[in-house]
Structures are given as structure tokens and as C-alpha cells.
Amino acid sequence: MIQVPSCSEVGLRNVPHAFSGYPAGDDSGWAAFRAEYDRTRRELWAGFSAWVTEQGAPPLPDLEFIHEADTNLYVYPEAADYARVLPPHWHRLDSCVRETDEAFSLPPDLADLGFGARLDTYRFTDEELTGALERLFGDTSLRERPTAAGAVIRERDGLRRAADLIEEAAARGA
Structure with missing residues (x-):
């Protein structure tokens, strides 16, 4: 089996929950969010896990x-990812955009990273x-940082890396 999850769901507890909208640098609301997530999802999860087991x-x-x-x-993108060490069966891709799509520029909306x-x-x-x-609009370096990050992301060619990893998994019978 091959899985492509949300990047925020990748086995971490030291980052904000995927659906919280909280910044990485301020964990003051994380515990309350996780408690509410547990309260509102526990019953649904238990039923689904039981069905999966059945x-x-x-x-x-x-x-x-x-x-x-x-x-x-x-x-x-590595430039925006959380610092983490993952098991060898996890692979980060900077991007994975169909080659038929129009060119993409990384927008400057990642405040925690100075973007x-x-x-x-x-x-x-x-x-x-x-x-x-x-x-x-007045910050020249702000425009330069995402432009440089975008060049690195495109150079790493996530589309072909993903294809290679999927082919390797298929060859292993995974």
C-alpha cells in the first residue's frame, strides 16, 4: 500500500494539529485543540476502527x-517543513505537480518562516x-526568499521522485 497523507499528520506531536491553524512557534492552544478533536472524533474513530478490524x-x-x-x-517543501526524523518508509517530496499544469510560484504566506x-x-x-x-509589498527580501525556495523545489522534481518511490514499492510487492 502507498499512502499520501497531509504533511501535518506525519507522526508528530510537537507541531500544531493539521486542522488547527495554529502557528508552530506558539503551542498555547494545541492541548485544548487536541482535547476538543478527541472529544468530537473519538466515537467516530472507534466505530471506524472497529469496522476496519471486522x-x-x-x-x-x-x-x-x-x-x-x-x-x-x-x-x-523542505523550506517550510517541520524539523523531524522519520522512519525510512516515509518520504518528503518538495512538490508533485503534474507537468500539464501552469507554472507555480510559491506565495509569501508562511509567516512563521519569514515568508x-x-x-x-x-x-x-x-x-x-x-x-x-x-x-x-515593500519587502524586497520577502519576494526573494520564496523565489529562491521555489527554484529549489522545482529542481528537486517531486513528480519523478514520487514515481520512482511508487515503482520501488510496486517492485517490492508493497
Whole structure:
């Protein structure tokens, strides 16, 4: 089996939950979010894990809705990824874009890494928004960083790396 999960779901507890929207540098809301996620998903997960077991598969990992595979690919640029050491059956791809798609430029929206600005999703003020835009449009180095990161991402050719990893997994019978 080959799995391609969300990058934030890749076996980490020292990063914000995939669906939380929290920044990596401030864990003050993580525990409350995980507790609420547990409260609202535990029953659904338990039923699904029981069903999976009835089908002959092993139980699902705690509060996860899919097993790990023999080959696991996750797509996330190294420049923006969390620091982590993964088992050898996990592979990070900087990108995996169909060659038929138009050219893509990395947008400057990763504030925690110096690639943009973070505003509260639901409570930012007009002044905060216009101030952030003025800072971002006036920051030459901000445009240079994602441009350089984008060049590295394209050079690593995630599409072909993913194809190679899938072929290797198929050859192993995984």
C-alpha cells in the first residue's frame, strides 16, 4: 500500500494539529485543540476502527483514520517543513505537480518562516490587514526568499521522485 497523507499528520506531536491553524512557534492552544478533536472524533474513530478490524485489517492507530503504508509520501517543501526524523518508509517530496499544469510560484504566506504575515483568520482589523499588505509589498527580501525556495523545489522534481518511490514499492510487492 502507498499512502499520501497531509504533511501535518506525519507522526508528530510537537507541531500544531493539521486542522488547527495554529502557528508552530506558539503551542498555547494545541492541548485544548487536541482535547476538543478527541472529544468530537473519538466515537467516530472507534466505530471506524472497529469496522476496519471486522474487514480483517489491524485496528487503526489512536485517532488516525488510516494505517501507515509500506511507502508513505508527503508533499511539503523542505523550506517550510517541520524539523523531524522519520522512519525510512516515509518520504518528503518538495512538490508533485503534474507537468500539464501552469507554472507555480510559491506565495509569501508562511509567516512563521519569514515568508509572509500572519493575521487572525476571523478577527483581524482593517488596519492590521492594510498594514500587513504595506509591509509585504515593500519587502524586497520577502519576494526573494520564496523565489529562491521555489527554484529549489522545482529542481528537486517531486513528480519523478514520487514515481520512482511508487515503482520501488510496486517492485517490492508493497
